[in-house]
Every structure is written in structure tokens, then in C-alpha cells.
Amino acid sequence: MNSFSWQRAVVKVGSALIAPEGNECSGRYLLALARFITASREQGKEVILVSSGSVAAGRGKVSSGQYKVKVRQNPSIAEKQAMAAIGQNIMMANWQRFFDFPCAQVLLTADDLRDRTRYVNIKNTLREIINHHALPIVNENDTVAVNELKVGDNDNLGAYTALVAQADTLIICSDIDGLYTSDPRKNKDATLIPVVESIDSTIYGLAGGAGTSVGTGGMRTKIEAADKCINSGIQTLIVNGRHGETFDALLAGKVPGTLFKAMRTPSNARRLWLTHTLKTAGRIIIDKGAKVALIEQGASLLPSGIAGIEGNFAQGEAVEIVCENQAVAKGLSLYNAKDLILIKGKKSKDIASVLGYETTNVAVHRDDMVLL
Numbered sequence: 001m002n003s004f005s006w007q008r009a010v011v012k013v014g015s016a017l018i019a020p021e022g023n024e025c026s027g028r029y030l031l032a033l034a035r036f037i038t039a040s041r042e043q044g045k046e047v048i049l050v051s052s053g054s055v056a057a058g059r060g061k062v063s064s065g066q067y068k069v070k071v072r073q074n075p076s077i078a079e080k081q082a083m084a085a086i087g088q089n090i091m092m093a094n095w096q097r098f099f100d101f102p103c104a105q106v107l108l109t110a111d112d113l114r115d116r117t118r119y120v121n122i123k124n125t126l127r128e129i130i131n132h133h134a135l136p137i138v139n140e141n142d143t144v145a146v147n148e149l150k151v152g153d154n155d156n157l158g159a160y161t162a163l164v165a166q167a168d169t170l171i172i173c174s175d176i177d178g179l180y181t182s183d184p185r186k187n188k189d190a191t192l193i194p195v196v197e198s199i200d201s202t203i204y205g206l207a208g209g210a211g212t213s214v215g216t217g218g219m220r221t222k223i224e225a226a227d228k229c230i231n232s233g234i235q236t237l238i239v240n241g242r243h244g245e246t247f248d249a250l251l252a253g254k255v256p257g258t259l260f261k262a263m264r265t266p267s268n269a270r271r272l273w274l275t276h277t278l279k280t281a282g283r284i285i286i287d288k289g290a291k292v293a294l295i296e297q298g299a300s301l302l303p304s305g306i307a308g309i310e311g312n313f314a315q316g317e318a319v320e321i322v323c324e325n326q327a328v329a330k331g332l333s334l335y336n337a338k339d340l341i342l343i344k345g346k347k348s349k350d351i352a353s354v355l356g357y358e359t360t361n362v363a364v365h366r367d368d369m370v371l372l
């Protein structure tokens with residue numbers, strides 16, 4: 001088995017595990033997975049869960065109990081959205097019973113991830129949830145997202161979550177052992193591919209259609225997710241979550257499935273993106289003390305170190321950080337230019353009273369900054 005190491009992972013759990021019968025949430029396959037999450041956190045690692053199961057849970061709930069409404073196998077969009085609304089809290093409760101720490105519900109749509117301000121807010125929120133030792137559980141906000149606004153499947157949602165959370169690993173837990181040379185359900189000679197170094201049309205060619213009748217994704221969406229991730233420095237694993245041994249192996253740093261290797265390290269990928277892809281929309285002028293803190297202590301930029309603002313940038317846009325006319329760093333501003341003008345030179349504790357709100361206590365977070 002191949003080895004891997006990680007620090008922050010998004011663990012994606014598909015319907016095949018959480019709703020194996022297709023019409024309600026089950027704990028059957030989740031105990032080993034929950035133990036893996038708890039043990040990993042005890043080792044100081046960080047986990048974000050992306051879980052399916054709300055539609056199946058809703059369907060199970062309405063078809064049992066007093067009224068017993070039968071939901072068609074192919075429900076209308078509105079009906080599916082209603083099932084998601086009914087089932088989402090059942091899915092959350094199904095997870096919470098496995099953990100002593102709080103589970104935090106995060107519902108996202110593709111639109112939220114495309115919008116710069118919301119993207120920054122999602123990132124900040126995930127960071128705070130983790131800082132408070134809670135477990136973020138992400139799902140698509142099915143009740144509001146019509147098809148055009150949807151990510152559409154939780155494999156790709158897992159990839160977007162890994163990107164926004166700056167994870168180094170995406171672990172896709174399914175009911176299949178990994179990527180095979182052909183469909184193992186149809187061909188008994190199919191063999192498991194333990195490592196994929198790069199994703200090309202041949203790899204996509206190995207993916208058939210959707211895997212189960214319950215889940216939205218199949219192998220194709222898993223490869224799409226891996227493709228997004230490895231290009232951003234996020235290694236991706238496909239493992240069989242139905243086997244308890246899978247999680248023993250993962251805890252021992254082994255990959256009991258397919259490992260899609262990251263093309264570069266996440267910090268390098270981020271560095272490339274920040275340095276070369278993002279255009280700056282303005283400049284933040286900082287004092288000498290702040291420059292020393294950024295360079296020598298690896299600190300975030302606080303409002304107190306800001307001497308001036310140039311340009312009219314929005315929250316989340318890239319800015320150049322400058323000291324005495326020399327570019328020191330490039331980063332994403334957590335406040336817009338107008339608000340930074342109001343809080344420049346002030347203590348972080350005064351942000352809320354000056355602006356009437358506080359997103360974070362820093363102007364540019366260390367994670368969103370590259371030194372030049």
C-alpha cells in the first residue's frame with residue numbers, strides 16, 4: 001500500500017455509506033469513519049466532513065410515521081428540495097451522535113463559491129469552526145439551489161470545499177475500493193490502480209456512469225474532483241468506506257485504495273496562484289514594524305500596522321503590501337479599501353466599534369499572503 005501524510009483533510013462521505021438503503025440515514029458504516037475522524041483530531045489533524053444523505057433521510061422520514069407519503073423514485077426538483085429540507089437535520093443528528101464535540105452545519109451552493117465576498121466569508125467561517133474544535137459538516141444547500149446554481153454532486157463539492165478550506169488532502173469514501181482498470185462490477189479481470197500521477201483522457205476513460213442509484217456521482221465525478229484538487233496541490237484518495245480496515249490503514253498513513261498524487265505542494269500551488277494569477281486591485285502601505293512582523297515572525301497584517309491605502313478594492317481582492325515604496329507581500333484583503341481607511345492604525349479590538357461590524361481581527365491573513 002502507498003503511504004501518505006496529511007494535516008488538514010476534507011473527508012467526503014457519499015450516499016452509499018450514509019444511506020445504504022437509499023431511503024434513510026444509517027449509522028451502519030459510520031462508526032469506523034467517526035473513530036478515524038476523532039483519532040485524527042486527537043493527533044492534532046484537522047477534518048472537514050462533506051456529507052450527503054439529506055434527500056435520502058427526508059424520503060425515509062416522510063414515508064414512515066403517521067402519514068406515510070410515498071416519494072417517487074424520480075421526484076420533481078421541488079419535491080427533492082423538500083426532502084432535503086426535511087432530511088438535512090436528520091443527517092446532521094445522525095453524525096452528531098458519534099461525536100462528543102459539536103458538529104457545525106455548513107450549506108453551500110456553487111454560487112456562494114463563485115462570489116468573492118461569500119467565498120472569503122466561507123473560508124473565515126470554516127477557520128473559526130475549526131478553531132473552536134467543532135467539526136464542519138458541509139452539504140449542498142439543496143433547498144435553495146436550482147440546477148444552474150448547483151455544484152450538482154458531493155464529489156465536486158468536496159473538491160471545492162478542500163480548495164476553500166486550504167486542505168492538503170481530499171478523502172472520498174465510497175462503496176468501491178478505488179479506481180479500476182475497468183468496471184469491476186462488469187469485468188472480473190479489472191485491477192485496482194493504486195497510484196495516479198496525472199489525470200488525462202485515459203483516466204477519464206476509465207470512469208463509467210453513476211455508481212449507485214442513491215448517489216449523484218459515480219467514478220467520473222470523483223475523477224473530476226481529483227483533477228481539481230491535484231492541480232492545486234491537494235492529494236486525493238478514493239477508498240472504500242464500507243470496510244472498517246480502510247480507516248485503520250488511513251490512520252497508519254496508508255492508502256487502501258487509489259491515491260491521486262498532488263502535482264505540487266499546496267503552499268506552492270497557492271503561491272503560484274497568488275503571485276502569478278491574481279491581479280492586484282490596490283495597495284496597502286504598511287509601517288516598518290509591520291514589515292518586520294510579516295517577514296520575520298510570519299505574522300498576519302493587523303490594521304495597526306497599516307499607514308495608508310491606495311485603490312478602491314473590494315473585500316477578498318488581491319492587494320500589494322508595500323513599505324517605503326518596496327513591495328513586501330501580496331495577499332487577499334479581508335476588508336474593502338473604504339473600511340481599511342477607517343481602521344488603519346487602529347487596534348484590532350476597535351474594529352467593531354469603528355465599522356459597526358468585524359469580519360476578522362486581521363486585515364490580511366497569513367494563509368492568504370505570499371512574501372515577495
Ligand code: GLU
Pocket residue numbers: 014015051052053054055056084139140142152153154155214215216217
Ligand atoms: N446533496 C445531496 C444530499 O444530501 C447529495 C448529493 C450527492 O450525493 O452527490 O442528499
